[in-house]
Amino acid sequence: MKALRFVGVGLPPVVEDVPVPVPGPGEVLVRIGGAGVCHSDLHVLDHGAQGAGSKPAFTLGHENAGWVAAWGSGVQGLREGDPVAVYGYWGCGHCRACQSSMENYCENADAVPQAGGGFGLDGGMAEYMLVPSPRLLVPLGTLDPREAAPLTDAALTPYHAIKRALPLLTPDANVVVIGVGGLGHMAVQLLRVMCGSRIVAVDLDDGRLEHARQLGADLVVNSRNGAQAAETIRTFCGPRRAALVLDFVGLQPTLDLAVQLVGRNSQLTVVGVGGGVLQLSQMTLPFGCSVSTPLWGSRAELLEVIALAQYGRIHVDAHYFSIEDGPRVLQDMRAGKVHGRSVLVPGVN
Numbered sequence: 001m002k003a004l005r006f007v008g009v010g011l012p013p014v015v016e017d018v019p020v021p022v023p024g025p026g027e028v029l030v031r032i033g034g035a036g037v038c039h040s041d042l043h044v045l046d047h048g049a050q051g052a053g054s055k056p057a058f059t060l061g062h063e064n065a066g067w068v069a070a071w072g073s074g075v076q077g078l079r080e081g082d083p084v085a086v087y088g089y090w091g092c093g094h095c096r097a098c099q100s101s102m103e104n105y106c107e108n109a110d111a112v113p114q115a116g117g118g119f120g121l122d123g124g125m126a127e128y129m130l131v132p133s134p135r136l137l138v139p140l141g142t143l144d145p146r147e148a149a150p151l152t153d154a155a156l157t158p159y160h161a162i163k164r165a166l167p168l169l170t171p172d173a174n175v176v177v178i179g180v181g182g183l184g185h186m187a188v189q190l191l192r193v194m195c196g197s198r199i200v201a202v203d204l205d206d207g208r209l210e211h212a213r214q215l216g217a218d219l220v221v222n223s224r225n226g227a228q229a230a231e232t233i234r235t236f237c238g239p240r241r242a243a244l245v246l247d248f249v250g251l252q253p254t255l256d257l258a259v260q261l262v263g264r265n266s267q268l269t270v271v272g273v274g275g276g277v278l279q280l281s282q283m284t285l286p287f288g289c290s291v292s293t294p295l296w297g298s299r300a301e302l303l304e305v306i307a308l309a310q311y312g313r314i315h316v317d318a319h320y321f322s323i324e325d326g327p328r329v330l331q332d333m334r335a336g337k338v339h340g341r342s343v344l345v346p347g348v349n
């Protein structure tokens with residue numbers, strides 16, 4: 001089968017022919033419907049995968065959905081052809097965090113040999129993908145796996161980040177979303193259905209900002225000129241400033257902007273892995289501002305996100321490409337040319 005592979009740090013990804021995996025005991029083989037292309041894939045290409053069980057070369061793709069194709073001994077309750085989303089963070093499955101479905105905060109993340117598909121083990125940018133346990137599969141109901149694939153990260157990650165801050169998101173509060181690409185355009189929609197706060201969207205791309213406005217942002221601001229953007233947003237928000245700033249970029253300029261926007265008793269949530277550094281001391285942020293660095297989301301939250309999509313309350317702006325298109329799509333993403341979410345679909349031309 002064709003697969004888009006990580007072959008080494010700093011090297012471009014390569015489309016290779018690899019064997020279709022055979023599920024061993026407890027494992028499930030999923031026929032991939034779609035695999036979302038994420039900024040984290042660029043991070044993997046540039047820095048490698050950190051997981052203790054990482055392979056030197058592996059198939060990319062951590063936002064996956066498809067259909068149950070086969071399973072190994074000991075797996076029960078599945079039917080061939082069941083549409084499923086693949087929960088992407090593969091924890092130990094045993095610790096307290098994993099037992100409460102928050103595998104994204106697995107307590108054994110550094111200790112046991114493990115990694116997620118696309119993060120050191122073979123991911124979903126291929127025709128088939130091996131999943132180590134049926135607990136990592138979430139039923140999709142009537143959703144098309146191609147459309148649903150990005151929900152597993154591009155929607156789950158902002159959902160988790162917003163849910164943690166919900167007590168702050170009263171109808172008289174303001175929330176700022178920095179970066180309205182793959183995750184951010186989902187964040188705007190999620191905020192619309194999860195709270196009554198006013199939403200400010202910030203980006204460098206006017207097309208993405210216009211899309212954010214259509215999705216429900218109350219104010220859209222191009223941050224080309226950072227000082228001016230901060231001023232515009234502060235005027236809009238008033239003296240309380242923002243109760244929540246979600247930075248889906250994490251570069252130095254976006255963090256610097258976020259610091260200027262948070263109010264007292266607020267939350268600054270950094271999701272983007274842009275490598276910027278936040279100066280933190282008692283005096284560098286408004287009093288009562290907490291800083292949060294959430295990672296992905298829980299299995300239960302993926303069920304909630306899928307329900308929102310199933311009821312038509314959120315919608316991924318998905319664009320479909322073949323596995324062979326993968327290297328070009330990743331290049332476009334690096335150049336900031338991607339709108340919404342790109343999804344690799346096996347067999348599409």
Ligand SMILES: [Zn+2]
Nearest residue numbers: 038039040153
């Ligand atoms: Zn991702």
Ligand SMILES: [Zn+2]
Nearest residue numbers: 092095098106
């Ligand atoms: Zn665990």
